Amino acid sequence: MSSAVPVCSFDDTLVAVQVTDVGEQRILVQGTAQGGNLARLLAGVDELAMQSGYFVVPHEPAVDHRLRVLVDTLITIRWSHPTYTQLPLQLDGGEE
Numbered sequence: 001m002s003s004a005v006p007v008c009s010f011d012d013t014l015v016a017v018q019v020t021d022v023g024e025q026r027i028l029v030q031g032t033a034q035g036g037n038l039a040r041l042l043a044g045v046d047e048l049a050m051q052s053g054y055f056v057v058p059h060e061p062a063v064d065h066r067l068r069v070l071v072d073t074l075i076t077i078r079w080s081h082p083t084y085t086q087l088p089l090q091l092d093g094g095e096e
Contacts, residue, residue: 025059
């Protein structure tokens with residue numbers, strides 16, 4: 001099996017991606033409480049396989065659809081009102 005490639009972490013929960021020797025794409029989410037919530041949301045199921053302390057989410061078309069909808073929803077929430085968004089203003093010289 002190929003090794004996992006870490007892509008991000010949140011709330012002390014690591015998320016990684018993996019392609020198996022037979023070409024299956026997987027999302028691995030560390031087996032924390034928050035990781036379990038994310039993995040179940042992405043997979044659309046209540047029970048998931050575990051591998052070395054990580055929830056295994058097969059990256060299938062339905063999961064990819066959920067990812068796109070989730071990202072679009074989060075972007076919409078973030079940008080729905082200007083006061084919810086805090087973007088730093090960078091001045092000349094690299095100062096904020």
